[in-house]
Amino acid sequence: MTKIFGTEEEEEILKDFATNYEKNMRMEAVNISDEEQVIDTLYKPIKKKMESTNLTEEASEWYPIKDVSDTLNNTYSRDLRGKSVGAILDKLGIDERKKSGNQRLFSVSLNLVFNIAQRLGIDLIGDERDEKDTNGVKTSAVIDSFVNTEGGY
Numbered sequence: 001m002t003k004i005f006g007t008e009e010e011e012e013i014l015k016d017f018a019t020n021y022e023k024n025m026r027m028e029a030v031n032i033s034d035e036e037q038v039i040d041t042l043y044k045p046i047k048k049k050m051e052s053t054n055l056t057e058e059a060s061e062w063y064p065i066k067d068v069s070d071t072l073n074n075t076y077s078r079d080l081r082g083k084s085v086g087a088i089l090d091k092l093g094i095d096e097r098k099k100s101g102n103q104r105l106f107s108v109s110l111n112l113v114f115n116i117a118q119r120l121g122i123d124l125i126g127d128e129r130d131e132k133d134t135n136g137v138k139t140s141a142v143i144d145s146f147v148n149t150e151g152g153y
Contacts, residue, residue, distance in 0.1 A: 032076070038088045039117050041072045042108065043124050050110050057114070062098070062105040065089070092116050 032040075042063075049061060069085040072078055082104065089095070089106055093116065096107040117124050 034088050035092055036122050037072055037076050039122055041068055042113050046110050046113055057111040058109055060107045060109045062107050065104045065106055
């Protein structure tokens with residue numbers, strides 16, 4: 001970052017502000033609720049596990065909450081802890097849990113994920129999520145436009 005004004009301390013404050021502003025703008029650009037983010041994060045790994053183990057859509061499997069929170073944080077540039085993800089799972093009606101060693105696990109089936117997605121109005125299409133927003137612009141394109149914007153924050 002080019003030194004614009006003031007001391008190094010002021011420059012560092014401005015740099016932190018720009019970084020936080022970018023993170024917040026990314027979330028506003030995507031504009032996806034926490035519940036939808038969790039369902040989207042659950043869908044692909046559960047479907048892949050069901051296909052690889054030849055389980056039915058009604059069969060429940062146990063998944064670590066930490067894995068979901070890590071994937072969600074990486075995918076959506078979030079900073080949610082496992083406890084927050086657990087609260088979102090409770091809100092969605094996924095409340096069957098157990099503790100194994102140091103891990104907290106939850107049980108869910110692909111069928112339940114589809115039912116919750118349908119209830120929330122989320123389209124899960126094949127292996128790919130429908131990434132178009134209401135204006136017909138891909139959300140990834142909106143994010144790229146914010147990330148690649150030069151100057152001004």
